[in-house]
Amino acid sequence: MTESAVPTSDRLLDGLTASIGERGYRDTTVADIVRYARTSKRTFYEHFAGKEQCLIELLRRNNADLIAGIRAAVAPEDDWQSQIRQAVDAYVSHIGARPAITLCWIREAPALGAVARPLHRQVMGDLTELLTTLTASPGFDRAGMRPLAPTTALILLGGLRELTAYVVEDGRDVAEITEPALAAAAALVGG
Known part of the structure; x- marks a missing residue:
């Protein structure tokens, strides 16, 4: 897909991703985001109220991708130990591909306070629902x-x-x- 075919909001999110990887979230400015996105501040503010809103959207999409990736990786008919391995491997693969974004989700988003709280609660609720659904599969049953x-x-x-x-x-x-996550999951599920 050519740059002009990529929606502007996606280019801005990619710009934020690039800047977080290079500078970290706190040191990233809107000027950095638009430089990476090859657009203007005016265009940025047509899509996002500010850097925080841009981050929240980036994290919302990232976490939706994480959940979809785990869901797709787990075969519900497999034995429960294999399913745990599949879920952990999908999690580790996702995190390994975007460690700076993951760290931003864990450390920076909570520092945004009330503006990020709905995102945090939604994501943790979605992940909790994912785990309860996965452990209700035929392999666990x-x-x-x-x-x-x-x-x-x-x-x-x-x-x-x-x-x-x-x-x-x-x-x-x-x-x-991987190994500590497998052990903890097996202990909690098996308990």
């Missing part, structure tokens, strides 16, 4: 396992987010979270 309770799913997600942040902040390979 055949093993006599009950679907994960939403509160337990939220505990698992919170721990996984924090572990992810530690690894990304330290500049380590995100694949390091």
